[in-house]
Amino acid sequence: MPEGHLIHRIAADNTALLGGAPAGVSSPQGRFADGAAAVDGRVLQRVDAYGKHLLYRFDGDASVHVHLGMAGRVLLGRASERPRVAQARLRLEGRGSVVHVIAPARCELVDPGGVASLLGRLGPDPLRDDDPSPALARIASSSAPIGAVLLDQSVIAGIGNVLRAEILFLLGIHPSRPARSLDEEQRRRLWDETVRVMRDARDRGRIVTRPPAGTSGDDHEVAEVEGRYVYKRETCGRCGTPVSKSALAGRTAYACPTCQAA
DNA sequence: GCTGCATGATGAA
């Protein structure tokens, strides 16, 4: 269930493990057998991340495009370990390491034209040092709620439901506010905060927006919620007001009625 | 055991 920060982390890890060497490519589960056979044995140059998309770039202008959706996962390990081989849609092995891609929503072979059309559908990626101006222009002119605009991957690539909730909280902006009601300063801060939060999340491997208060529970789930202000919380992590939930762009949007101006 | 939801996206209506 990865947002952009984890996709970038996965890309960097996969490149470090498998990049620059011939890769054994297969589809143990079978549904990507043809695509895997087409690049099996070729050199895997590197793995790139664009928003929530992964591109495994092979010699010969062939790439494997992976999108994990909500259920997908990527497992990394030594070639000897790793039990879940049978259900992997995509398996890559090289230099003593193995990568398993489990349950992706998308896994397909693409040529340079396919890569170009994919990238053409994505807005600037806060983790790629892209120029934010196209995204800020879209926000400035959109009458849709800012909470819906932030999930639109053609505006900004890589934001998911957790980041949307937490970034808007940090800015004190309610998700149902029309995007174009943000002033220039708010739009600039929105991009800057997004870059900051996503870089931090990529480096940590998880989204933490709320500084830890005391030393409490060792329960992982509890700790996860404690690191956030509103996402999936009952009460605001800053002021204690009950968090409000609403549907925006088909997903549950979380907000604090006190800290986030409507 | 079954249902529905989830850190996602698409295509039809």
Next chain:
DNA sequence: TCATCCTGCAGCA
């Protein structure tokens, strides 16, 4: 806006 696909899992019977 809805149905659908990818899977796992919490909640319920």
